[in-house]
Amino acid sequence: MLEIIPFSAATYWLNYAAHNATCAGASVSDIARAMRPYLAHVESNREVFERAKAVAPLDFDGKPASVPPEILPVLLEGNPIWCQGWLDEGERLAATADEFAANGARQTAGDIYRRAAVLTTYAEWTMLLSPEKYAAFDRGRELSLKAMDLLYERFEAVRIPFQGVELEGMFWPAPGEGRKPAALCFNGLHSSMEWFWQVGLIRELNRRGISVLAFDCPGSGTSRFHLGVHMEPETERYARPALDVLLARGDVDPDRVAAVGCSFGGYRTVRAAATDPRYRACLAWGALYGTAPSSDGGSGSSGMNGLDARTTAWFFGVNDAEEGARKLAKFTLAPVIAELACDLVVFHGAADMQVPVAHAHQVIAEATGARSKELHIYTAEDGGEQHCHLDNLGTALGHMTDRVAALLAA
Secondary structure (H helix, E strand, O other), X not given: OOOOOOOOOOOHHHHHHXXXXXXXXXXXXHHHHHHHHXXXXXXXXXXXXXXXXXXXXXXXXXXXXXXXXXXXXXXXXXXXXXXXXXXXXXXXXXXXXXXXXXXXXXXXXXXXXXXXXXXXXXXXXXXXXXXXXXXXXXXXXXXXXXXXXXXXOOOEXXXXXXXXXXXXXXXXXXXXXXXXXXXXXXXXXXOOHHHHHHOOHHHHHHHOOOEEEEEOOOOXXXXXXXXXXXXXXXXXXXXXXXXXXXXXXXXXXXXEEEEEEEOHHHHHHHHHHHOOOXXXXXXXXXXXXXXXXXXXXXXXXXXXXXXXXXHHHHHHOXXXXXXXXXXXXXXXXXXOHHHOOOEEEEEEEOOOOOOOOHHHHHHHHHOOOXXXXXXXXXXXXXXXXXXXXXXXXXXXXXXXXXXXXXXXXX
């Protein structure tokens, strides 16, 4: 990764988020403007940031390190500065898009709304639990929907029954007539269903003749913010009704459906496929065998990635650390992974600082019933050695969607 902020265990997330945002469609210039206030904070506290780099270096070996507690407050003071800078730049872009839209320039306005949505979304990811976090989520979604509309990127809204509520989803049809292969997408811990559109996964699957149903899993996106539905260890409880909705469509080939998941979705997708024989293939885009990533994502500084203890408890719907530990222990593939019978493809970054690459090897090793197994580890030389390749996604995104298309005979 490019060293935008002095590399240390504490600043991993912020460097990674900046790279991630470029993969989602923001320009380097957008990110540079968004980061100006935060980089001014870094310069004002350069000695502290350099000390963090010296005592807790980021070696990109997937091994976490800890920042001394006496210097951590100065690092954490920058978190709201970072978030506000990204929000402000998102609004500046949105105002520019408004002007183009008012003048009838749909395509230009749509492209700019898309960039504004990315900046707002990544600000929300880094925010701690607050009314402002709710507002940022809604604003990011609003901007995404504006962009989709103006760019003529059409989806069909769907609803998935789960525990007395309806989870929200988006169905993106592949071009052409007749029944098409399809992918059911499971999102990660931070992300929402719109994120799959931002990073181009939906576009690349559609280009390969594969329709896509992306939905907000319990604990993610609208399920968390609007429905109050928290993380659920037994993925099959909501994956089955989601697959039912997908297979009920007359334009989906029921014999050619893949489960696809990114980050925490790498856990969700494998668990879904292991507990339901209707999938033909399963793609874990970043494997997670069990237990959520640590609250600081391996950075040694809880809070810089929007996951302090209070916010994490809200994600998982628990009241205290003891209850949280009990629930986290339930997130494991151990009871079900041997039952996975479809084709399994795992993509992982060799230097993943959030979920060690050992998870990928364990998923492959224990999926003993899989019809076929593939493990693709991306290195620094390949580009995309970090979590879910989101430091440099281009090559891996095409590679992944090619493999899904091949397995579904798309």
